Amino acid sequence: MWENLDRPPLDGRALTRALVDGPRGSWSRVDVVARTGSTNADLLAVADTAADRTALIADVQDAGRGRHSRSFTAPARSQVIVSALVKLPGVPPGSVGWLPLLTGVAVVDVLRTVAEVDAVLKWPNDVLVRGDESSGYAGGKVAGILVEVASTHPVVTAVSGVGINVSLTEAELPVPTATSLQLAGAAVIDRGTVVRAFLRAMGSALDEWRESGWDTAPIAELYRSRCDTLGRRVRVTMPGDTELVGVATDIDEHGRVVIVPESGDTSPVAVSAGDVTHLRALDA
Numbered sequence: 001m002w003e004n005l006d007r008p009p010l011d012g013r014a015l016t017r018a019l020v021d022g023p024r025g026s027w028s029r030v031d032v033v034a035r036t037g038s039t040n041a042d043l044l045a046v047a048d049t050a051a052d053r054t055a056l057i058a059d060v061q062d063a064g065r066g067r068h069s070r071s072f073t074a075p076a077r078s079q080v081i082v083s084a085l086v087k088l089p090g091v092p093p094g095s096v097g098w099l100p101l102l103t104g105v106a107v108v109d110v111l112r113t114v115a116e117v118d119a120v121l122k123w124p125n126d127v128l129v130r131g132d133e134s135s136g137y138a139g140g141k142v143a144g145i146l147v148e149v150a151s152t153h154p155v156v157t158a159v160s161g162v163g164i165n166v167s168l169t170e171a172e173l174p175v176p177t178a179t180s181l182q183l184a185g186a187a188v189i190d191r192g193t194v195v196r197a198f199l200r201a202m203g204s205a206l207d208e209w210r211e212s213g214w215d216t217a218p219i220a221e222l223y224r225s226r227c228d229t230l231g232r233r234v235r236v237t238m239p240g241d242t243e244l245v246g247v248a249t250d251i252d253e254h255g256r257v258v259i260v261p262e263s264g265d266t267s268p269v270a271v272s273a274g275d276v277t278h279l280r281a282l283d284a
């Protein structure tokens with residue numbers, strides 16, 4: 001299944017032309033490669049010397065990396081695979097954690113406006129398409145984001161990697177809780193169109209963040225209004241496999257999700273890392 005290259009390739013030249021230089025949200029360099037192991041790993045390897053705003057798009061990725069050391073794989077040419085190397089001179093070290101959330105907002109906005117699907121965020125940065133009872137479509141995770149920090153001195157340098165499921169069929173989904181733009185009935189399932197819109201949106205968001213003097217409050221506001229975790233009953237599995245069940249009430253000023261536990265000590269807990277599962281509300 002993985003070696004089947006029947007799906008159309010990306011037009012690398014057109015992407016580079018459209019994204020390098022020009023107005024707001026542009027990139028210093030955009031490379032499109034036919035095949036690689038991991039676009040995140042490739043950019044991390046050149047992080048010291050590469051320019052700020054270097055993007056790497058892969059037509060096919062063989063060893064994609066996911067959060068918590070998981071793998072991220074799919075059939076050839078069925079996903080948008082893109083990583084962005086950014087340098088954030090003068091950003092307070094504690095604010096770097098907003099980069100994945102800023103990336104998530106850019107992905108959601110592009111999926112809503114270009115693909116016209118009902119995209120939302122599950123904290124911290126899984127992108128879901130909401131289900132639709134009337135059509136029987138169950139929804140699911142359509143995109144994942146992995147931010148890896150290359151260095152913090154002298155300049156914070158990080159790679160933000162995004163994988164979007166574009167044309168996977170039901171049988172090709174890696175897990176039953178995943179979905180793809182095609183399965184969601186998206187208006188656009190052309191990978192070039194989606195990745196181009198994403199890099200423009202991400203570039204503009206980075207411009208605005210830098211111009212604000214790395215103010216995180218506007219990102220927090222954008223993030224909260226797109227975050228489907230808020231107000232829900234959730235289970236959070238934290239590093240070390242400790243679990244917390246309660247209601248997610250806020251995203252705090254550090255980007256942490258605030259949970260009010262439903263049993264034991266019910267004081268709010270701010271969680272900085274973990275896997276969230278959206279649960280059904282308890283019966284009244």
Ligand SMILES: O=C(O)CCCC[C@@H]1SC[C@@H]2NC(=O)N[C@@H]21
Nearest residue numbers: 038040064065066067144161163
């Ligand atoms: O959901 C997750 O666990 C995050 C997945 C992130 C996958 C992307 S695909 C482009 C970039 N290169 C990688 O190796 N990983 C990220």
